[in-house]
Amino acid sequence: MTPMWYIVLSAILFSVGAVGVLIRRNAIVLFMCIELMLNAANLALVTFSRINGTLDGQIMAFFVMVVAAAEVVIGLAIIMLIFRTRRSASVDDANLLKY
Amino acid sequence: MDKLKLPDMDYVALLPMLALFVAACLGVIIEALVPRRFRNIIQLVLSIVALAVAMFFVVKQSGEVVASKALTAGGAIMIDHAALFLQGALIVLGFVALLLFGERSLEFGGPFVAQAAVTVGSERDREQTGRELGSTETFPLALFSLSGMLLFVSANDLLTMFVALEVFSLPLYLLCALARRKRLLSQESALKYFLLGAYASAFFLFGVAMVYGFAKAVDFKAIHAEALLGEGNSLLLIIGLALLAIGLLFKVAAAPFHVWTPDVYQGAPTPVTAFMASCTKVAAFGGLLRVLYVGFDGLGWQFTPVLGAIAALTVLVGSILAVTQTDLKRLLAYSSVANAGYILIGVIAGQQLGLTSVLFYLVAYGFTVIAAFALISLVRDADGEATHLSRWAGLGARSPLYAGIFTFILLAFAGIPLTSGFIAKLSVFGAAIDGGQTWLVIIGVITSIILAFPYLRVVVMMWLSEPGESTPSVSIPGGLTSTALGIGTLATLVFGVVPGPLLDLAEKASSFVR
Amino acid sequence: MTAIDVMLSAVGLVAVGSALAVVSTQHLVRAGLWLVVTLGAVAVEFLLLRAEFVAWVQVLIYVGAVVVLLLFAVMLTRAPIGRSTDLDRPIGPALLIGAGSGLGLAGLFAWVFRDMRVNPPPTGSAQRVGEAIFGDWVLPFEVLSVLLLAALVGAIVLSKKDT
Numbered sequence: 023m024t025p026m027w028y029i030v031l032s033a034i035l036f037s038v039g040a041v042g043v044l045i046r047r048n049a050i051v052l053f054m055c056i057e058l059m060l061n062a063a064n065l066a067l068v069t070f071s072r073i074n075g076t077l078d079g080q081i082m083a084f085f086v087m088v089v090a091a092a093e094v095v096i097g098l099a100i101i102m103l104i105f106r107t108r109r110s111a112s113v114d115d116a117n118l119l120k121y
Numbered sequence: 122m123d124k125l126k127l128p129d130m131d132y133v134a135l136l137p138m139l140a141l142f143v144a145a146c147l148g149v150i151i152e153a154l155v156p157r158r159f160r161n162i163i164q165l166v167l168s169i170v171a172l173a174v175a176m177f178f179v180v181k182q183s184g185e186v187v188a189s190k191a192l193t194a195g196g197a198i199m200i201d202h203a204a205l206f207l208q209g210a211l212i213v214l215g216f217v218a219l220l221l222f223g224e225r226s227l228e229f230g231g232p233f234v235a236q237a238a239v240t241v242g243s244e245r246d247r248e249q250t251g252r253e254l255g256s257t258e259t260f261p262l263a264l265f266s267l268s269g270m271l272l273f274v275s276a277n278d279l280l281t282m283f284v285a286l287e288v289f290s291l292p293l294y295l296l297c298a299l300a301r302r303k304r305l306l307s308q309e310s311a312l313k314y315f316l317l318g319a320y321a322s323a324f325f326l327f328g329v330a331m332v333y334g335f336a337k338a339v340d341f342k343a344i345h346a347e348a349l350l351g352e353g354n355s356l357l358l359i360i361g362l363a364l365l366a367i368g369l370l371f372k373v374a375a376a377p378f379h380v381w382t383p384d385v386y387q388g389a390p391t392p393v394t395a396f397m398a399s400c401t402k403v404a405a406f407g408g409l410l411r412v413l414y415v416g417f418d419g420l421g422w423q424f425t426p427v428l429g430a431i432a433a434l435t436v437l438v439g440s441i442l443a444v445t446q447t448d449l450k451r452l453l454a455y456s457s458v459a460n461a462g463y464i465l466i467g468v469i470a471g472q473q474l475g476l477t478s479v480l481f482y483l484v485a486y487g488f489t490v491i492a493a494f495a496l497i498s499l500v501r502d503a504d505g506e507a508t509h510l511s512r513w514a515g516l517g518a519r520s521p522l523y524a525g526i527f528t529f530i531l532l533a534f535a536g537i538p539l540t541s542g543f544i545a546k547l548s549v550f551g552a553a554i555d556g557g558q559t560w561l562v563i564i565g566v567i568t569s570i571i572l573a574f575p576y577l578r579v580v581v582m583m584w585l586s587e588p589g590e591s592t593p594s595v596s597i598p599g600g601l602t603s604t605a606l607g608i609g610t611l612a613t614l615v616f617g618v619v620p621g622p623l624l625d626l627a628e629k630a631s632s633f634v635r
Numbered sequence: 636m637t638a639i640d641v642m643l644s645a646v647g648l649v650a651v652g653s654a655l656a657v658v659s660t661q662h663l664v665r666a667g668l669w670l671v672v673t674l675g676a677v678a679v680e681f682l683l684l685r686a687e688f689v690a691w692v693q694v695l696i697y698v699g700a701v702v703v704l705l706l707f708a709v710m711l712t713r714a715p716i717g718r719s720t721d722l723d724r725p726i727g728p729a730l731l732i733g734a735g736s737g738l739g740l741a742g743l744f745a746w747v748f749r750d751m752r753v754n755p756p757p758t759g760s761a762q763r764v765g766e767a768i769f770g771d772w773v774l775p776f777e778v779l780s781v782l783l784l785a786a787l788v789g790a791i792v793l794s795k796k797d798t
Contacts, residue, residue: 024640026748028680029334030741031647035654035673036327037737042658043320044729050708051663052316054670057701058654059323061677064693066330068686073748074337077767080686082280082333084764085772086326087689087696088779089287092786093319094701096291098708099790100298100315104308105712107241126770135774142781149788197774238796258792265785272778281775288782295789354747360740 028069036062049101053094060090128195133182135194137175137208141268144171148261157254161231164260165223165601171264172216175271179209191634196340197281199415199634204275206480206630207407211274214399214487215267217605221392221495222259226599228505231255232390232498233299241304250301259296263396266292270400274407278340279329279365279416282408286325286368289404290318293397300390302505310388317381318371325368331361341416342635348420355420362417362424369412372405375431375465376438379458383446386454391506394450395494398457399487406464406483410476413468415633425558428469433564435462440568443575449497449508452575453490456534459572460486466565467549470556476631478548481624485541485616492609493530495602496523502593513579515588520595524583526610531576533613536569541616548624643683650676667706674698688764 035058042055064083071079132139144167151163183205191201198204225231235253239246269288276282294315300307333339335357336347348358371378386394417424439459446452464486467479500507500516500523507513517524533540546569550562598606616623653672660666674697681690768776 024748026745027640027643027647028684029744029748031650031680032330033741033744034651034737035677037733037740038651038654038658039323040737041729041733043316044733046658048663049312049316050705050712051657051666053319054657054666054705056316056319056323057670057697057705058657058673059320060326061674061693061697063323063326063330064689065677065680066327067333068681068684068689070330070334071686072684073334076337077763078280078338078772079330079333080689080764081767081772082329082339083681083686083689084692084768085280085284085775085779087692089284089782091696091701092287092291092782094704095786095790096294097315097319098704099793100294100308100311101708102711103237103298103793104305104312106238107305107308127773128771130774146784149784194774195771197772236796237793256792258788262785262789262792265781265788268781269778280772281778284775284778284782288778288785291782292785292789295793298793356743357747360743 025069025073029066032062032065032069034062035059035065049104050098053097053101057090057094060086129193130195131190131193131200133178134198134200136178137212138268138271140171140174140178141264141271144168145261145264145268148264149258152258152261160257161223161225161254164257165219168219168260168264169216172212172219172267176209176212179205179212183209192277196277198272198275199277200275201632201634202630203407203410203476203480203633206627207274207403207483208271210403210480210484210487211267211270211400214403214484214491215263215270215396217488217491217608218392218396218399219260219263220601220605221395221491221498222263224392224498224599224601225255227498227501227596227602228301230301232301232392233257233259234301234304237299241308246304255301256299259299259393262292262296266290266296266396267400270404273404274411276408276411277342278338279332280339282412283322283326283329286322286372286408289401290322290372293393293401294318296393296396297385297389299393300388303388306388307390308388310385313388314381314385321368321371321378324364328361328364328366328368331357331364335361341411344416345418345635348417358417358420359424362412362420363427365412366409366428369405369409370431373402373409373461373464374458375461376435376458379435379438379461382458383442383451383454386457387448387450387508391450391494391498395491398453398490398494402457402461402464403483403487406468406479410468410479411633414476415635422471425469425471428465429558429561432462432465432469432561435459435465436565436568437462440572443572446575447510449510449513449579450494452510452579453493453497456572456575457490459568460534462568463546463549463565466553466558466561469558469561470549470552472552472556473628473631474548474552474555477624477628478545478552480627480630481616481620482545482549484623484627485545485613488609488612488616489530489533489541490609492606492613493527493534495598495606495609496527496530498602499523499596499598499606500593501596507593510579510582512593514582514586516595517584518588523595526606528580528583529610530613531580533617535573535576539614539617541613541620544617544620544624639683643680646676646679646683650680663709664706667702667709670705671698671702674702688761 039055039058067079067083233255235249266289273285298311336344374382443455533542536542536546653669656669678690678693
């Protein structure tokens with residue numbers, strides 16, 4: 023079987039996520055796009071793990087999932103904190119710092 | 122089922138990290154058990170003890186580094202001279218920054234908000250700003266972050282590096298959101314830092330995947346061997362390195378990945394800014410050095426032109442945008458961007474000379490920048506810190522001592538002789554000329570001159586303007602801020618007058634074990 | 636073309652399609668739901684790659700926990716249930732850069748691995764993954780627990796209110 027398509031798929035998913043971060047405004051959706059990128063990286067890791075014939079890639083994918091979970095916790099805590107004041111989760115409304 | 126076979130663990134090598142981690146856990150327990158008014162002092166003492174223990178073990182190991190035994194914990198960490206030097210630097214700088222965390226005399230309750238969950242601008246919020254003691258969970262969070270940094274500079278494979286990167290970043294995102302005053306600004310800086318940081322680490326991760334695809338392993342020795350061998354498609358390796366570099370250059374705040382720096386430096390509580398400006402830089406450059414010198418050395422430094430372009434862009438962006446700033450914290454942020462560029466020049470210079478200059482620069486800059494932010498935390502009015510440039514006019518007449526110290530610090534940033542900044546720049550540029558990167562040195566010198574302008578403008582404003590109605594008073598610092606300020610300033614002076622010992626130490630440390 | 640290849644392409648198309656939907660839908664809640672589809676499709680790809688453990692962890696952690704948290708956050712921030720004006724920034728340049736680099740990357744991979752054939756490797760069962768984690772990777776694994784603890788403490792600091 024050919025592993026090529028898996029890697030091509032991961033590259034496509036990664037760039038879809040990367041573009042999403044650039045064009046969306048809602049912090050939570052931005053976050054979903056980042057999750058998409060992490061998942062694409064996981065797919066690449068697992069595929070390379072298969073190509074290389076070692077388990078390391080799968081271990082890494084597992085680690086990345088845990089890291090992503092921790093990131094979600096922090097990210098949502100910060101987003102909720104700001105939302106309490108601003109009543110909006112749009113990153114463009116959060117613009118005190120832009121000038 | 123067979124018994125699991127654990128790899129060899131050299132626990133002494135892990136002790137510096139373990140000490141900080143244990144102290145952080147104890148700190149969490151203290152939060153639960155001890156009444157609020159005692160927490161600050163207990164947390165501070167605990168943190169300092171932990172840092173002292175960590176430093177003890179770092180120094181103890183530095184005498185007995187053996188190349189064959191440097192690799193430990195299943196190949197996850199490498200305790201060589203460079204790692205120990207960086208760890209020592211991180212611990213010392215972390216100690217000075219933590220002193221600022223503990224300051225309670227400048228403002229009732231310290232620099233951190235009492236309860237972050239209280240809605241900004243509400244009645245309850247106004248009440249807590251003036252009357253409640255600040256949260257002290259900041260100490261355990263800072264210790265978590267520091268232990269991640271210690272791991273980051275000694276990580277020997279990309280996976281450990283990625284995990285360590287997250288361990289030191291996540292607490293920093295949180296710490297940014299905890300300012301007592303101007304809370305909205307602080308929270309937005311945290312959001313910005315977090316989103317961009319997570320974005321950058323996603324790129325880092327995809328880079329790890331590509332390197333793994335090329336080298337069949339992620340430890341630096343294997344990557345080096347595969348790169349030397351040159352089988353397979355090296356384009357994979359180069360793009361992988363580029364993606365890794367995005368993640369690392371984001372952390373060091375190199376252009377064009379610097380956009381978060383001014384906002385985050387401005388919005389974060391000043392002690393946290395000091396911590397980030399000094400320790401994060403050391404950690405991120407430590408990681409970058411290891412990746413480039415140990416992992417990707419086999420590429421034959423083909424990437425030098427690209428890194429050179431980034432370094433040139435970084436110093437240009439940092440120095441030119443610093444000129445236009447009207448807020449001191451933003452000005453220092455752009456100055457830190459420019460300094461990241463100078464350090465990058467040293468990284469590109471290569472060889473032992475370049476490494477030595479980078480290590481020296483990191484330590485010298487770390488001390489100076491902590492002193493600078495310590496001083497900024499002193500100049501305040503009724504609303505907290507007065508960071509707008511115009512407010513500093515005439516400060517020299519109000520409080521000549523602090524204006525004098527700040528002048529000295531700014532001169533150090535500008536690289537005037539008899540300060541550590543001068544020696545640091547000199548050694549970096551010297552190494553770059555030695556490494557054949559003369560064009561970078563020319564750009565470096567030009568931007569140093571541009572950068573001197575905003576610094577001198579502040580100096581002129583402080584000394585030659587009449588103090589006006591709006592010139593804020595300078596708070597008399599408590600013992601902690603004075604100590605931090607004193608250490609930072611003294612180090613700036615000492616490393617400028619007798620740089621020999623630190624340079625020797627850096628030279629001894631400038632060797633990586635592969 | 637084997638049965639696995641057919642499945643791979645079908646699931647891959649689902650993954651890409653739903654990923655595009657996540658990025659382009661104007662309904663915030665639907666973006667979260669499309670994310671579930673993408674992550675599920677990637678989990679199937681993991682299974683096809685014989686990474687059983689990773690696939691199930693993906694379902695448990697991502698679909699089970701992360702997305703649910705995200706959806707809660709969307710609802711807590713009172714996102715409009717209908718369309719929102721979330722997508723009205725200029726998307727041209729980002730699209731151009733992203734599509735360019737994405738296609739470049741995909742093309743590179745397709746070229747590098749064009750003739751690659753691999754034999755089915757040993758499966759990534761929970762036992763083998765566990766042995767590897769607690770063997771060579773034990774230090775990073777333990778550090779992960781530090782990370783989770785720090786995240787936990789931090790999230791509580793940010794959201795706990797004394798009455």
